[in-house]
Amino acid sequence: MNADSAAWEQYSSARVVSPVQPRKLAKVPFVELADGRLQGVVSSGSDIDRVYVSSITAGTHSYNCSTNNNRPCGGLRGSPCKHLQALVEEAVLQYGADRVARYLRVEAGENVSVAGLVSGLRGGHESTPAAVVFNRFLRHLAYLELPETTEPIVELHWFPATGAVR
Template sequence: MSDWEQSSTARVIPPARPRKLAKVPFVELADGRLQGVVSSGSDIERVYVSSVAAGTYAFACSTNNNRPCGGARGGFCNHIRALVTEAVLQYGGEHVARYLRVDVTDGEPNAPALTQVMTGARPAPAGSNAAAPVFSRFLRHLAYLELAPTTAPLPEMQWFPPTRAVA
């Protein structure tokens, strides 16, 4: 077994390109969506949870306490555009395009090209906003950053119960 298989940490895939975490501290491709946390441009204490669904490009953007974003009324707001930009930096344009099922025909899939293809998107149906679980995952990631580096097991990272040996 290699060292990483015996530790309580997982390998981290390096970003496609370095990115600054101040504007978009959390971005992920999960649950059939590009989703993440985006800092407010006007209030340092406010963040937005933004998402774009794969295939349909249905989008949602609201504050961490579920107030709707004023800019996401008829199309992508600046928070969603920032999320797409940071996702391309984190995962690479081709990976993001493949995950969201965006067909970019002219050149390499970059953030403006992806956003342009998804322009006809509609807001996600009411009740389908995943803001709470996304924000909760973001807070959990922040908590892991406060832990001291160790190779000792972390109880919350041990997902599988111990198995009993069969004779």
């Protein structure tokens, strides 16, 4: 190993960047800016066994919300539902309003707020499959259950080592 390597590079995990503000994970346990979308998993307000996969596409602002088995959200009636609003709220707590606005390419003015972000969305409903996001959420949960180790994680072994010369 290179003597200049940081100590954390020797471990099978990396430091996690803390959220901008503390989040309550019960309502929105998973939120990410990935694949050109703000996407995540939102708990149902009425059924403890149901979750919704919600997403907003960057640039076009098209949105979708459905259960993890692709049943459409009943709250999508020409505008973003409460699950999408909760997703935006949690994304702002996780990443900050400015970063979310830049990622989604929303014109929200100088003082970006959750209400400004949601009202700045100009797209409409566009169905997208929930399986990919839900699978990422389940994978995320599986990694949280792994015991701490300094040994490599087998399924991540294919990542190239930084600074390694072969």
